[in-house]
């Protein structure tokens with residue numbers, strides 16, 4: 001396990017993933033019944049952007065930093081303003097110094113009766129995640145394999161909810177394992193919505209889509225943002241999410257923020273960033 005998210009926190013892929021995550025939670029919360037939020041690959045929960053790892057790659061400069069100065073701007077789509085307000089709540093001054101990992105972002109959205117279960121396998125990351133939520137009665141932190149946790153923990157109580165699967169794609173079989181996780185989840189906890197994050201690099205994401213079509217899932221929305229050209233199959237040109245059984249009209253809500261994300265996160269002066277919001281399977 002070599003992957004450390006601190007090198008990548010706040011990059012363009014995180015921005016897309018976290019904007020969609022917050023939108024999913026807000027939509028699910030339009031119904032008053034409480035929900036359970038589960039993460040299989042949670043990371044440490046918060047990232048210091050002044051630390052060496054973030055400074056070394058500078059990835060956040062091509063991600064969250066491009067949106068930071070727009071916070072509070074009147075023309076911002078409400079979902080982006082909502083996401084930036086959560087990031088700003090960790091950065092009380094003007095400087096962008098801390099970036100919330102998905103567990104911290106999700107925690108900011110939970111209502112008093114909602115629950116959160118977060119899994120992380122790396123010992124140091126899991127310890128930091130435990131510290132992040134120590135004493136928080138709404139959050140359970142597990143140091144365990146996220147895929148194994150899906151077998152063990154589903155279905156949880158409350159029965160409504162959302163699962164985020166956000167693996168590091170270090171294993172050669174990670175795409176297949178992640179899709180198997182979606183299938184297992186949809187079987188064991190069919191009332192939930194699932195979000196799977198993936199990188200767009202070479203042909204792997206097209207193969208994932210083809211496999212998803214054969215996976216027997218009810219409804220799958222594909223959300224992708226490409227911020228650079230795809231000439232080099234070894235370089236990530238963007239990232240995407242597969243949303244299984246997402247809340248009603250989420251495609252429209254996501255569609256409203258994608259043009260702004262594409263405009264702000266374009267990474268290649270010669271290739272305009274492009275967005276895709278499309279049903280692979282379904283919808284109802």
Ligand code: SAM
Nearest residue numbers: 005041042043101102120121122145146166168
């Ligand atoms: N979801 C986080 C966020 O958005 O802030 C980022 C997670 S990062 C992409 C993937 C994490 O999965 C890493 O922290 C890594 O240590 C952890 N990990 C790797 N294999 C795992 C496994 N089998 N089960 C649980 N966590 C794992």
